[in-house]
Amino acid sequence: MSAAAKVVLPTLVAALLISPAPSAHADSELADARTAATVLRAEVDLLAAKSEAAAEDFGAAQDALDEVVSGLLSAEESLGVATRRAAELDSHRDNAARQLYMSGGVGALYGSILEGRSISDVLARVAAVESVAQGDLIAAVDARRAVEVESTHRTHFAALTEKRRLLEDQMLASASLARELATEASSALDGANALVRRLVEQERAAAEAAAESAARELLGPLPWVIGPVPADSVTALDRAIADARTAPATRFALTALTEARRWLGTPYSAGGGGQGGPSTGWCSSSAPDDGRAEDGTCAAAITSGFDCSSLMVRVFGVAGLNLPRTSRQQWLTGVHVALTDLRPGDLLFWAYERDDPGSIHHVALYLGRGLIAQAPHTGGRVEVAPVALRDLVGAVRPG
Structure with missing residues (x-):
């Protein structure tokens, strides 16, 4: 043989x-x-x-x-x-x-x-x-x-x-x-x-659906509907920009949403990106998303892009608001708002422990109509997605 x-x-x-x-x-x-x-x-x-x-x-x-x-x-x-x-x-x-x-x-x-x-x-x-x-x-x-x-x-x-x-x-x-x-x-x-x-x-x-259902029950009724993502993400951003003109969350919201539209499709890079735009990142075994590809190689070190919080730093930086670098720090910036009072331009946060802000691991830009713009994870790209209720801990209106 x-x-x-x-x-x-x-x-x-x-x-x-x-x-x-x-x-x-x-x-x-x-x-x-x-x-x-x-x-x-x-x-x-x-x-x-x-x-x-x-x-x-x-x-x-x-x-x-x-x-x-x-x-x-x-x-x-x-x-x-x-x-x-x-x-x-x-x-x-x-x-x-x-x-x-x-x-x-x-x-x-x-x-x-x-x-x-x-x-x-x-x-x-x-x-x-x-x-x-x-x-x-x-x-x-x-x-x-x-x-x-x-x-x-x-x-x-x-x-x-x-x-x-x-x-x-x-x-x-x-x-x-x-x-x-x-x-x-x-x-x-x-x-x-x-x-x-x-x-x-x-x-x-099925497990995520069960978790979403449990989260929905925990959060109570929400005025916005989590619907399907439009086939064209640009259309979703354009609609959010139009909504922001009518009822902006803050004076920074319209510019931030417009800037987010520009970066749709940009690769995710753990530790990469900032107010100056996309950049390569680094890998850290202690991070939840340590920047490594499925084969174990350090994708972040060779990928120019944003992670979840650096995307927020960029879009609000262009709007004239300097946000801190990490999602945990951004949670402490601005005014906390109820999930029933969300507007386009607010920030949504997710954590492993609902009662522990120190476990926050993700942030995204709310677009309205139950949608967000986010840099999701290693291997992903800046995208429009439905709001995930699982691990959702709250919202901040930056300003």
Whole structure:
């Protein structure tokens, strides 16, 4: 099994197995979604098993190919030796034939026996002729054997080459199948993650709705309606500006609302921004929103923008009112007004503890009609949003 498959596939399956399940109070739609997630997990398990098998086939083909390549190298070396030996014997035979021809041929060779001057000389000449003939015979046999060896090695080399080609094709097919199955499993897991995210988002929305309902009951009836955000946030600001002309919260409100309109869409940057406009911020592990992105990187340090309180510093600074830097300090600036008496240009505040101003963590500019302009959180942008009642502690009319 390939290293990639050993790491990726178990991770895919494990990630799906530990995905959070919906609460016991999930409605029938969530129950159906949970069933679908279970089926999807089984599909991913099956794909993982198939991918593992394909990866194992790939590994086996790789091992076999390594063996064939080793055999090819050996066969290639043996073929080279046999080829050189055959060439040497061919050359030797050619030289012997040439010398025989130059000396008068076979007849001259045997005729030399008759030139012997004594019995011993004749016998010596016979032995010499037999030696030449025997040498030619041995050379011929050696040459034939060398050719046969060369032919055998060539055949073996060709067979190994073909086997290598087949194994390479098998490896490519196995690797391709493993990639396809891993991709399919990843896609299935992405679908499962999307499903889980939807379940979690629905539960979160339900929890927020319950908290909003509890906050509404605690705050009592409010004269303004929390409605949907207009599709165009600029339109919401224009409407707030028009309302402020009729009944401004303070003499700073109209300019502050107009300036807020200018910065719609500006990135959030924890610790960034101020009266001079957007700037990069910093990260602090002690802050509720410490400026880090989901992957842990310090987004604030490389993002020019505003945080919630610096946006207020900017919009009211342009209007001629210098606000302190933090939301907790801004809570102490101006006149506290009832939530039933809000006007465009007021500031709204949220805290973790309703009775503890020291736990204030967010401020926004009230636009009227149940809407606010705010710099929301890391990853967000200056936006128009409905007033969230959860953790809402009160309002200040700055001035």
